[in-house]
Amino acid sequence: MDKKKVIVYGLGDSYKKQKKYIESKFEIIAYSDSNRKLIFDLKADSELYIIPEDIQNYKYDFIYVTSSQYYKEIKRNIIELIGNENGDKVVSVYDVFGDFRNSEVKSDWVINKLSEIGRGKKLLDAGAGSQRYRKFCDHLEYVAQDFAQYIPNEINVGLQNDSWEYRGLDIICDIINMPLDNEVMDVILCTEVFEHLKNPILALKEFNRILKQGGTLILTAPFCCLTHMAPYFFYNGFSEFWYREYLEINGFEITEIRRNGNFFKYLSQELFRVENMAEKYCSTTLKRDEIDAILKCVNILTNLSEVDSNSNETLCFGYMLTAEKVRNI
Numbered sequence: 001m002d003k004k005k006v007i008v009y010g011l012g013d014s015y016k017k018q019k020k021y022i023e024s025k026f027e028i029i030a031y032s033d034s035n036r037k038l039i040f041d042l043k044a045d046s047e048l049y050i051i052p053e054d055i056q057n058y059k060y061d062f063i064y065v066t067s068s069q070y071y072k073e074i075k076r077n078i079i080e081l082i083g084n085e086n087g088d089k090v091v092s093v094y095d096v097f098g099d100f101r102n103s104e105v106k107s108d109w110v111i112n113k114l115s116e117i118g119r120g121k122k123l124l125d126a127g128a129g130s131q132r133y134r135k136f137c138d139h140l141e142y143v144a145q146d147f148a149q150y151i152p153n154e155i156n157v158g159l160q161n162d163s164w165e166y167r168g169l170d171i172i173c174d175i176i177n178m179p180l181d182n183e184v185m186d187v188i189l190c191t192e193v194f195e196h197l198k199n200p201i202l203a204l205k206e207f208n209r210i211l212k213q214g215g216t217l218i219l220t221a222p223f224c225c226l227t228h229m230a231p232y233f234f235y236n237g238f239s240e241f242w243y244r245e246y247l248e249i250n251g252f253e254i255t256e257i258r259r260n261g262n263f264f265k266y267l268s269q270e271l272f273r274v275e276n277m278a279e280k281y282c283s284t285t286l287k288r289d290e291i292d293a294i295l296k297c298v299n300i301l302t303n304l305s306e307v308d309s310n311s312n313e314t315l316c317f318g319y320m321l322t323a324e325k326v327r328n329i
């Protein structure tokens with residue numbers, strides 16, 4: 001069976017992690033990237049590297065975008081070049097190999113919650129990091145806090161970010177002792193932070209102190225995750241029962257709680273890491289038939305996920321919740 005012809009768009013870290021799977025699935029006819037300098041440097045060694053404007057000169061079945069985090073934005077930019085009539089040819093890893101989206105689901109949920117907040121409200125982004133949600137808070141009085149001590153690859157343990165920037169933080173301090181008055185914030189946003197705190201319960205106490213009565217906490221954290229951003233990694237995750245216990249104790253009432261992903265999606269995510277883990281920890285390059293076997297397993301898990309009824313009660317990526325401050329503590 002002839003393989004579909006694709007142009008691979010995006011040659012950064014996401015591409016490196018997906019490279020073997022893409023090569024197993026498709027016939028690659030060209031590579032492109034928004035980084036023109038990178039393309040011109042690579043073009044010296046191969047004519048397969050093209051600038052985005054040249055994509056329209058090729059006959060392809062799909063344009064495969066390697067970045068899942070920026071997929072929507074990249075797809076819009078590509079469609080401007082190739083026309084709306086070819087928009088369905090722009091695909092992501094999840095369109096091709098199965099829907100085991102994780103961070104993308106969290107991000108969409110958070111952005112929707114931010115859009116629902118009334119104009120002019122004061123929002124604290126606690127543990128803001130690189131402030132990925134700042135641009136969605138133009139209607140709010142946005143304040144970014146972080147301890148600003150994580151350095152990528154400071155120690156070579158677990159998963160690490162390639163780069164990390166703390167530009168434009170409003171407050172640099174410990175999250176459990178912030179230089180803010182009592183009951184000054186309408187909303188606190190805290191996303192994927194709790195696993196990096198030595199004592200997240202103390203953070204909940206501080207959130208209670210800072211939030212106004214009736215204020216909202218928007219919180220996401222993993223239920224089960226791999227070691228990442230070490231040495232600032234203290235918990236693999238938190239259960240629904242943890243939230244119900246400690247939010248109530250600390251003066252909050254949960255108004256919404258959602259599980260992200262399920263048992264089958266979680267396994268798919270981790271299977272997709274096997275090729276990279278084999279290289280890193282076993283000094284082993286998987287053979288083509290081994291890559292194909294992984295993809296077959298992911299396909300089985302994808303089919304099971306589509307008929308899943310409630311496996312997320314046993315395993316999921318994490319929880320997304322909102323809570324109202326109902327009393328001081």
